[in-house]
Amino acid sequence: MEEIQLLNQQGFQVFKTLGQGAFGQVHLIHNTQTGLLAAKVMQIQLFDEKEWDAAGRLQQGEPIPFIVQFKAAKQFDELVVILMEFANLKTLDHIIKKNYALTPGTLRAIAKQLFEGLRLIHARGLVHRDIKGENLMMHCPPGSNRVIVKIADFGLVKLKDQTKQTMLMSAKGTPLNMAPELVIGDRQADSKVDVWSVGVVLFQLAGHEYPIKATTVPDLQTVMHQRRIYRPAAITDNLLWEFLMYILQFERKDRPTAEQA
Numbered sequence: 001m002e003e004i005q006l007l008n009q010q011g012f013q014v015f016k017t018l019g020q021g022a023f024g025q026v027h028l029i030h031n032t033q034t035g036l037l038a039a040k041v042m043q044i045q046l047f048d049e050k051e052w053d054a055a056g057r058l059q060q061g062e063p064i065p066f067i068v069q070f071k072a073a074k075q076f077d078e079l080v081v082i083l084m085e086f087a088n089l090k091t092l093d094h095i096i097k098k099n100y101a102l103t104p105g106t107l108r109a110i111a112k113q114l115f116e117g118l119r120l121i122h123a124r125g126l127v128h129r130d131i132k133g134e135n136l137m138m139h140c141p142p143g144s145n146r147v148i149v150k151i152a153d154f155g156l157v158k159l160k161d162q163t164k165q166t167m168l169m170s171a172k173g174t175p176l177n178m179a180p181e182l183v184i185g186d187r188q189a190d191s192k193v194d195v196w197s198v199g200v201v202l203f204q205l206a207g208h209e210y211p212i213k214a215t216t217v218p219d220l221q222t223v224m225h226q227r228r229i230y231r232p233a234a235i236t237d238n239l240l241w242e243f244l245m246y247i248l249q250f251e252r253k254d255r256p257t258a259e260q261a
Contacts, residue, residue: 003027003041012039023155028086037071040082047080054157057124066117068137068152073074075178087150088138093133096204104237107206111243111261113149114198118258122191127158131197133204160191175217176194176200176210180250183217184224192255199247206240207232211248224250 003025004014012029019026024042042077055070069085092110095102102110121128128151135153140146179196181189203211211229214220227250235241249255 003079003258006041006079006081007039010081012037014039019253029083034071034083036086036088037087038084042080042082044075044078044080045077048155050157050159051082051154051158054126054154057126057159057261058065058121058154060124064117064120066150067121067147068150084152085139085150086141086151087137087139089138089147091134091138092136092149092201092205096201096208099208101234102205104240107202107240109208110149110205111198111202114151114201115195115258117149117151118191118194118198122160122194122258125160126154127160127191128154128156128175128194128197129158129187130156130174131194131201132174133201135142136201144188176212176214179252179255180227181252182225184221185252189252192252195247195255195258195261198261199244199257203248206237206244207209207235211244 004027007014007027007029010112012031012034013028015028017025018028018038023040023046024040027041028036029039030036032163042152052070052073055073058064058067058070058123068087071085073080073082074182075081118128118131130153131151135151137150137152139148175183177197179189179193181187182193200211202211209232212220212223212224229245229248231241235244247256247261
């Protein structure tokens with residue numbers, strides 16, 4: 001209620017709550033000047049300024065159509081409000097949970113957009129670190145009859161040190177989507193952790209299950225040490241399977257970059 005009152009005071013009409021997570025709530029808002037936007041509202045102690053630093057980097061250079069665009073951020077006493085582009089369709093997680101059978105062409109289109117988005121994010125010196133279905137939004141520009149996949153939620157973003165090939169990364173994010181170097185390795189990592197995570201999402205879309213199945217982190221570590229991924233019956237396309245194995249390489253040095261993928 002406090003969040004909605006704050007948004008109303010800033011001249012926005014709040015239509016509905018789009019989502020709620022550990023870092024705050026996201027509301028669909030509108031006013032005549034901005035049109036429809038998504039407003040992420042969180043407690044000041046949960047706000048990491050790196051998220052806004054990332055927004056600044058993402059605004060530099062050529063526009064990235066495959067990310068949810070940041071519009072503004074402002075602090076109000078104990079709350080921070082981040083205004084973002086509104087993606088008007090559901091997330092890829094919705095498709096994953098519904099077990100929809102996607103054509104190879106549709107999967108290729110999703111993969112192409114995700115890797116192009118990652119390529120441009122990485123070129124800005126950023127590593128997302130929390131690529132998962134819930135953070136991949138779908139958007140249909142009005143009148144376009146096209147669907148664009150947009151990467152959202154840069155709350156765990158890591159700013160790369162351009163002078164170093166790898167950097168020590170903490171194991172933050174969603175365990176089943178984490179790259180092996182973060183789960184069973186020395187956590188010396190680079191932007192290829194995002195490539196692995198996109199591979200997990202594509203595997204879920206195509207195979208209707210995780211490539212590495214576990215219910216606890218210790219179980220996940222045990223299974224990852226076996227370094228084997230079994231082919232689900234749902235993945236019948238050989239080229240698709242080969243591509244998934246290419247991007248889901250357990251060894252970081254063997255895994256492609258987003259640009260190579």
